[in-house]
Amino acid sequence: MRHSVHVVLPVLVSSAMIAHPECNRLLQRALLVSPGGAQTMSKRAERFPAGYPLFLTHGSGVRVWCADGHEYVDWICGLGALTLGYCHRDVDAAVFRQLSDGVSYSLPHTLEAEVAEQLVATIPCAGPDGMVRFVKTGSEACAAAVRIARIVTGRERILYCGYHGWLDGYVASRPEHPGVPEVLAGLVGSFVHNDLNSLRAALDAYGIAPAAVMLEPALNSHPEPDFLEGVLKLAHAAGALVIFDEMVTGFRW
Numbered sequence: 431m432r433h434s435v436h437v438v439l440p441v442l443v444s445s446a447m448i449a450h451p452e453c454n455r456l457l458q459r460a461l462l463v464s465p466g467g468a469q470t471m472s473k474r475a476e477r478f479p480a481g482y483p484l485f486l487t488h489g490s491g492v493r494v495w496c497a498d499g500h501e502y503v504d505w506i507c508g509l510g511a512l513t514l515g516y517c518h519r520d521v522d523a524a525v526f527r528q529l530s531d532g533v534s535y536s537l538p539h540t541l542e543a544e545v546a547e548q549l550v551a552t553i554p555c556a557g558p559d560g561m562v563r564f565v566k567t568g569s570e571a572c573a574a575a576v577r578i579a580r581i582v583t584g585r586e587r588i589l590y591c592g593y594h595g596w597l598d599g600y601v602a603s604r605p606e607h608p609g610v611p612e613v614l615a616g617l618v619g620s621f622v623h624n625d626l627n628s629l630r631a632a633l634d635a636y637g638i639a640p641a642a643v644m645l646e647p648a649l650n651s652h653p654e655p656d657f658l659e660g661v662l663k664l665a666h667a668a669g670a671l672v673i674f675d676e677m678v679t680g681f682r683w
């Protein structure tokens with residue numbers, strides 16, 4: 431079944447008027463076995479206006495189809511990960527090639543160093559001695575960066591701004607953190623995006639110099655002129671490292 435094309439986000443179109451009986455049926459099924467009916471909060475039905483498509487069956491380029499067969503232009507593209515769109519010919523061909531050679535070996539694969547070299551060459555701040563450690567999730571990458579900062583500085587406190595995953599070390603900085611040991615809250619603080627005064631206050635709090643200041647360079651809005659430079663200046667003056675979590679921004683700043 432094909433209908434006219436609708437845009438998923440950010441433009442809210444009249445999709446509320448489209449029927450989604452299959453999406454709704456799948457949601458009820460998923461709610462019985464998955465918290466919130468999805469494996470990440472950003473995909474939960476409650477994040478979208480009523481009547482939005484909830485389950486996708488396939489995609490091609492920038493287009494996706496929901497479980498009820500409606501076609502959409504997907505402005506989100508895999509929560510931002512699929513910058514080349516769905517089923518890109520070259521990407522898929524490389525994946526198929528690798529599948530025919532096997533996956534997940536018991537020793538490093540020859541591609542690992544090759545990809546690491548390309549990343550070091552592509553990321554300016556990696557510098558000539560930059561090294562790469564591949565991890566499986568953004569939460570792990572953030573936790574690894576924090577651990578390195580603690581080792582390098584010999585300090586423990588971390589100041590956060592933005593979202594940095596679901597692991598205890600970061601979640602302790604959120605006002606509510608059920609299940610996270612309270613002792614961890616004493617090792618973290620937070621500050622507000624585009625607000626250097628909030629960073630100054632967080633740096634002064636407790637009189638304990640932090641190991642690192644971690645932030646998403648952009649949140650729902652771009653960083654204001656001089657904000658990122660100001661963060662670097664304040665953090666470095668306190669002897670702290672700055673960690674840009676580029677999980678979403680992808681080295682655009």
Ligand SMILES: Cc1ncc(COP(=O)(O)O)c(C=O)c1O
Pocket residue numbers: 566567568569570572592593594595596646675676677678
């Ligand atoms: C900026 C940022 N950092 C870290 C994470 C955590 O990544 P993951 O869900 O892969 O653990 C996310 C996830 O949305 C994120 O947006």
